[in-house]
Amino acid sequence: MAFPLVDQLDIVIPTIRSGAILRWTLAPSPRAGAFGSIRNLEFLEEWRPFFQPYHLIIIQDGDPTRKIDIPAGFDYEIYNRNDIERILGDKAWAISFKDSACRCFGFMVSKKKYIFTIDDDCFVAKDPQGKPINVLEQHIKNLLSPSTPFFFNTLYDPYREGTDFVRGYPFSLREGVPTATSHGLWLNIPDYDAPTQMVKPKERNTRFVDSVMTIPKGTLYPMCGMNLAFDRELIGPGMYFGLMGEGQPIGRYDDMWAGWCTKVICDHMGVGCKTGLPYVWHSKASNPFVNLRKEYKGIFWQEEIIPFFQNLTLSKTSTTVEECYLELAEKVRKGLGHIDPYFTKLADGMIAWIEGWRMLNPAKSA
Ligand SMILES: O=c1ccn([C@@H]2O[C@H](COP(=O)(O)OP(=O)(O)O[C@H]3O[C@@H](CO)[C@H](O)[C@H]3O)[C@@H](O)[C@H]2O)c(=O)[nH]1
Numbered sequence: 354m355a356f357p358l359v360d361q362l363d364i365v366i367p368t369i370r371s372g373a374i375l376r377w378t379l380a381p382s383p384r385a386g387a388f389g390s391i392r393n394l395e396f397l398e399e400w401r402p403f404f405q406p407y408h409l410i411i412i413q414d415g416d417p418t419r420k421i422d423i424p425a426g427f428d429y430e431i432y433n434r435n436d437i438e439r440i441l442g443d444k445a446w447a448i449s450f451k452d453s454a455c456r457c458f459g460f461m462v463s464k465k466k467y468i469f470t471i472d473d474d475c476f477v478a479k480d481p482q483g484k485p486i487n488v489l490e491q492h493i494k495n496l497l498s499p500s501t502p503f504f505f506n507t508l509y510d511p512y513r514e515g516t517d518f519v520r521g522y523p524f525s526l527r528e529g530v531p532t533a534t535s536h537g538l539w540l541n542i543p544d545y546d547a548p549t550q551m552v553k554p555k556e557r558n559t560r561f562v563d564s565v566m567t568i569p570k571g572t573l574y575p576m577c578g579m580n581l582a583f584d585r586e587l588i589g590p591g592m593y594f595g596l597m598g599e600g601q602p603i604g605r606y607d608d609m610w611a612g613w614c615t616k617v618i619c620d621h622m623g624v625g626c627k628t629g630l631p632y633v634w635h636s637k638a639s640n641p642f643v644n645l646r647k648e649y650k651g652i653f654w655q656e657e658i659i660p661f662f663q664n665l666t667l668s669k670t671s672t673t674v675e676e677c678y679l680e681l682a683e684k685v686r687k688g689l690g691h692i693d694p695y696f697t698k699l700a701d702g703m704i705a706w707i708e709g710w711r712m713l714n715p716a717k718s719a
């Protein structure tokens with residue numbers, strides 16, 4: 354088996370699981386046992402054939418004194434809250450605590466060109482032929498092949514074997530543009546919001562769609578952090594997962610915030626975002642009632658946030674992702690601050706994030 358980009362890609366895993374946690378799940382999954390018990394990072398055993406040669410960056414959320422068991426044979430670095438405070442000092446407050454948003458610290462501290470991030474309750478899915486899906490192989494294919502954000506190809510990814518641009522597709526656009534993000538999907542438990550989870554507790558995603566698409570320029574999308582890869586050099590400084598979790602009025606909008614910010618920046622920079630293959634098997638439904646408490650403000654705030662991003666234009670003088678992000682932070686302060694003081698704090702968090710990024714990535718930033 355090939356391990357493409359093995360020296361250029363880090364795998365970032367946020368985890369708050371420790372020991373065997375008996376988690377109430379809507380339906381026991383083969384991998385999580387009868388009561389959904391998932392031991393911490395035991396999921397790596399299933400990924401070992403695909404992940405072992407790659408370097409892992411584990412972000413240990415919650416109690417920093419907890420011991421995390423990491424299966425033998427993996428090359429990793431692990432950061433807990435004390436490490437984040439020690440490394441970022443007066444900027445550490447911008448990294449969320451008690452929310453999967455903490456994963457973005459791994460993006461900042463990595464030294465590699467590519468990142469793949471996965472949740473610790475996602476396992477190897479199988480394609481309709483029963484073949485285990487190598488998510489890294491597909492994400493890397495997505496990232497290394499161009500995107501087509503300026504004109505939609507109705508036969509999906511034109512760069513895949515056995516397909517092409519269809520009649521009427523402008524030849525001047527067929528070279529495509531570099532791909533910044535690759536957004537994978539999930540079989541079994543879909544990434545639904547709490548109201549949908551509550552209305553459809555038993556719904557499982559069994560539909561495997563063999564397709565990768567570029568999300569058109571000017572179109573936002575709900576980016577999920579569960580199975581996501583991106584090019585750090587093209588969009589890394591935009592991948593801040595916001596202020597979520599403990600002490601914040603909102604949770605479970607970490608990846609959504611990063612998705613909206615990165616999409617407007619990718620559109621401005623002329624690079625692409627893809628969604629579709631690969632699939633993971635998402636094994637655990639988080640508690641919909643807990644999720645509702647985390648999400649509810651986001652559910653009505655986003656009715657104002659989305660038009661804000663849809664109508665946003667970044668200035669021509671913003672020519673790097675960092676400059677775009679700092680301009681975006683000020684637009685957030687002015688354009689969303691009226692909704693809740695949270696957005697003023699979030700704008701400050703966006704600035705602290707870039708300061709932290711520059712501190713840990715001096716050469717690139719210069
Ligand atoms: O406080 C926390 C909670 C969780 N984690 C780690 O983050 C991922 C996702 O957690 P989980 O699988 O429990 O939650 P889901 O509802 O399935 O996650 C989806 O919702 C998004 C919420 O932001 C998330 O990105 C989606 O995947 C696991 O690895 C947990 O261990 C954490 O670190 N801290």
Ligand SMILES: [Mn+2]
Binds near residue numbers: 637639
């Ligand atoms: Mn999950």
